[in-house]
Amino acid sequence: MGVPTPKQFCPVLERPLISYTLQALERACWIKDVVVVVTEENMQAMENIIQKYKHKSISLVEAGVTRHRSIFNGLRALADNRLNSKLSKPEVVIIHDAVRPFFDEDILLKVVTAAKEHGAAGAVRPLVSTVISPSADGCLDYSLERARHRASEMPQAFLFDVIYEAYQRCSDYDLEFGTECLQLALKYCHIKAKLVEGSPDLWKVTYKRDLYAAESIIKERISQEICIVMDTKENEEHIGHLLEEILKTELNHVQVTSQALYNAGSDIQQINLEQCYNFVCVNVKTPDFRETQKLLSMLEESNFSLLYPIVVVSVHFLDFKLVSPSQKMESLMWIREFAKEMRKRNILLYGLLINHSQVGKT
Amino acid sequence: MGVPTPKQFCPVLERPLISYTLQALERACWIKDVVVVVTEENMQAMENIIQKYKHKSISLVEAGVTRHRSIFNGLRALADNRLNSKLSKPEVVIIHDAVRPFFDEDILLKVVTAAKEHGAAGAVRPLVSTVISPSADGCLDYSLERARHRASEMPQAFLFDVIYEAYQRCSDYDLEFGTECLQLALKYCHIKAKLVEGSPDLWKVTYKRDLYAAESIIKERISQEICIVMDTKENEEHIGHLLEEILKTELNHVQVTSQALYNAGSDIQQINLEQCYNFVCVNVKTPDFRETQKLLSMLEESNFSLLYPIVVVSVHFLDFKLVSPSQKMESLMWIREFAKEMRKRNILLYGLLINHSQVGKT
Numbered sequence: 001m002g003v004p005t006p007k008q009f010c011p012v013l014e015r016p017l018i019s020y021t022l023q024a025l026e027r028a029c030w031i032k033d034v035v036v037v038v039t040e041e042n043m044q045a046m047e048n049i050i051q052k053y054k055h056k057s058i059s060l061v062e063a064g065v066t067r068h069r070s071i072f073n074g075l076r077a078l079a080d081n082r083l084n085s086k087l088s089k090p091e092v093v094i095i096h097d098a099v100r101p102f103f104d105e106d107i108l109l110k111v112v113t114a115a116k117e118h119g120a121a122g123a124v125r126p127l128v129s130t131v132i133s134p135s136a137d138g139c140l141d142y143s144l145e146r147a148r149h150r151a152s153e154m155p156q157a158f159l160f161d162v163i164y165e166a167y168q169r170c171s172d173y174d175l176e177f178g179t180e181c182l183q184l185a186l187k188y189c190h191i192k193a194k195l196v197e198g199s200p201d202l203w204k205v206t207y208k209r210d211l212y213a214a215e216s217i218i219k220e221r222i223s224q225e226i227c228i229v230m231d232t233k234e235n236e237e238h239i240g241h242l243l244e245e246i247l248k249t250e251l252n253h254v255q256v257t258s259q260a261l262y263n264a265g266s267d268i269q270q271i272n273l274e275q276c277y278n279f280v281c282v283n284v285k286t287p288d289f290r291e292t293q294k295l296l297s298m299l300e301e302s303n304f305s306l307l308y309p310i311v312v313v314s315v316h317f318l319d320f321k322l323v324s325p326s327q328k329m330e331s332l333m334w335i336r337e338f339a340k341e342m343r344k345r346n347i348l349l350y351g352l353l354i355n356h357s358q359v360g361k362t
Numbered sequence: 363m364g365v366p367t368p369k370q371f372c373p374v375l376e377r378p379l380i381s382y383t384l385q386a387l388e389r390a391c392w393i394k395d396v397v398v399v400v401t402e403e404n405m406q407a408m409e410n411i412i413q414k415y416k417h418k419s420i421s422l423v424e425a426g427v428t429r430h431r432s433i434f435n436g437l438r439a440l441a442d443n444r445l446n447s448k449l450s451k452p453e454v455v456i457i458h459d460a461v462r463p464f465f466d467e468d469i470l471l472k473v474v475t476a477a478k479e480h481g482a483a484g485a486v487r488p489l490v491s492t493v494i495s496p497s498a499d500g501c502l503d504y505s506l507e508r509a510r511h512r513a514s515e516m517p518q519a520f521l522f523d524v525i526y527e528a529y530q531r532c533s534d535y536d537l538e539f540g541t542e543c544l545q546l547a548l549k550y551c552h553i554k555a556k557l558v559e560g561s562p563d564l565w566k567v568t569y570k571r572d573l574y575a576a577e578s579i580i581k582e583r584i585s586q587e588i589c590i591v592m593d594t595k596e597n598e599e600h601i602g603h604l605l606e607e608i609l610k611t612e613l614n615h616v617q618v619t620s621q622a623l624y625n626a627g628s629d630i631q632q633i634n635l636e637q638c639y640n641f642v643c644v645n646v647k648t649p650d651f652r653e654t655q656k657l658l659s660m661l662e663e664s665n666f667s668l669l670y671p672i673v674v675v676s677v678h679f680l681d682f683k684l685v686s687p688s689q690k691m692e693s694l695m696w697i698r699e700f701a702k703e704m705r706k707r708n709i710l711l712y713g714l715l716i717n718h719s720q721v722g723k724t
Binding site (some may be wrong): 118125135195203208 | 539690
């Protein structure tokens with residue numbers, strides 16, 4: 001990848017990639033334990049990530065020198081039923097990569113259900129490029145028919161006893177050079193894994209361009225909803241409601257909801273839990289940004305800006321005929337200073353002054 | 363991909379993907395002709411792209427219904443030596459995909475050289491995922507050893523007579539369902555293509571995430587250089603030169619050059635040809651943005667903003683003690699209006715007012 005940081009710890013919108021993957025696993029509430037296999041040198045960094053982003057039910061296990069040895073260590077931790085261990089042997093185990101943050105609960109359910117029935121299952125995708133085999137002199141030996149092959153992706157799932165037995169039986173050569181868990185189940189337990197066609201989301205972050213793609217996908221996801229917060233009652237006549245209507249009409253593909261902030265903090269909690277990260281705060285009654293400050297302190301308390309940046313556009317109406325240019329400058333300066341403070345908390349604050357007198361009330 | 367536009371016409375920074383690929387081919391001045399195979403319904407769109415982005419030496423040929431039929435049509439156009447055709451049969455032909463804009467001249471040279479020696483050659487990459495073969499019931503039949511296989515990428519190159527003969531001999535089944543030109547050369551001309559290990563850049567835009575990645579890669583490439591333009595002489599003492607020093611120190615990984623605009627337009631031409639797309643224009647002597655306007659009209663004339671967005675930060679020094687708040691507002695408003703105009707020409711203009719009196723001259 002050309003960067004010194006291991007891929008899974010690379011920041012995407014300032015948060016390590018692995019934290020997104022853990023969050024995606026946490027959304028499936030039927031997953032009991034998550035074992036993260038991590039090298040000794042990254043153990044402390046991983047503990048810090050778990051603490052900072054408040055990940056739950058995670059156990060850390062030391063990695064081996066190869067992929068298969070690491071997975072084996074993870075399985076051992078689940079099998080051991082050690083004293084003092086909060087882990088216990090599961091019926092089904094999911095094996096997943098830290099660098100694949102984009103999967104939904106649906107594919108997890110499908111591979112787990114198939115694993116229960118077949119003993120093993122894994123997500124697959126069509127091949128993007130034709131696969132060929134080179135001869136010893138670096139020339140084309142043969143090419144594979146693209147339609148008859150699949151790329152093996154993650155997640156995969158197994159009856160725990162099947163995959164654990166496969167790892168216990170497999171050779172040192174497998175542990176050193178193997179890459180495919182499904183192959184171990186086939187070779188050592190004669191289990192033919194069920195292949196589940198997955199969505200394009202299942203790709204793995206491998207190159208720097210994948211980090212760029214991951215960032216854009218996350219940005220797109222958190223841009224799907226805007227919440228308009230206003231300090232007037234819904235039935236009150238105000239230019240702010242006109243703005244709300246315009247936003248709803250103009251922004252295609254974006255869900256626009258609105259909330260009156262004045263009636264409780266509990267509404268904001270609810271908005272956040274629905275994963276809204278974009279707010280337009282319309283200050284109608286208070287020219288001194290008080291409503292924006294109220295919204296911002298609620299957002300700060302919620303801690304949601306830990307996971308994703310929150311965008312707040314603070315809208316203000318001024319009659320430019322009635323206020324002096326220096327008052328306008330003061331408003332701009334205030335927003336700028338306040339925005340600097342908020343930036344440190346991963347909240348991106350923007351100010352918008354609207355000349356209200358020009359709009360008029362006809 | 364989930365978008366109605368064919369991938370090669372999708373805009374990346376507002377320019378169609380295929381135009382980037384054509385530009386990359388044009389950088390190799392030893393390529394005589396470029397034949398673009400395009401479906402009838404997209405013929406006009408393709409002609410518009412060639413005209414708008416001023417691509418040279420391009421011939422358009424109508425596509426077939428499959429990949430191989432399209433390539434065959436392209437080869438026929440080169441073989442025909444038709445009357446009125448500016449094309450003539452080449453010794454070596456490169457086959458490339460419109461959706462692979464990121465390759466350098468080096469890999470083109472390598473595959474062409476290898477094709478001259480071996481008759482055929484193609485770029486390959488290590489496999490990112492393990493490749494498996496499903497059985498008829500959707501279960502794992504076998505998995506391939508990842509290290510012994512490669513993904514076949516583009517560009518590929520062939521002795522023209524070899525690949526043209528292969529296409530003339532090949533079966534309808536090949537033309538309908540085949541995906542690999544190297545395989546045709548092997549099967550019908552017994553030519554074992556040389557495989558050339560390529561860089562990760564050779565990937566093909568397949569999914570929406572790849573468009574995101576392409577955009578970020580292009581943004582990164584055009585952000586590698588900043589040119590500071592100033593309307594003072596280099597040896598003159600001015601706060602602007604301090605800014606220059608700071609930029610040079612602070613911006614790691616970015617090459618900062620500086621130019622005095624006053625001495626000719628030819629300098630700007632030179633800057634552009636070195637592919638600089640980022641300018642900081644420091645207005646020292648003229649408080650009315652005249653230097654920025656001069657730079658902008660030069661950039662407009664150069665037409666470089668056709669290919670990539672150009673960013674201009676217009677810097678101005680005002681003594682806030684001496685100018686009124688309304689003067690400051692006027693400056694802000696002027697820049698805003700001017701920026702709107704420039705936006706239409708793919709030039710992104712930003713204004714920066716610096717309070718000069720605070721800095722002082724000690």
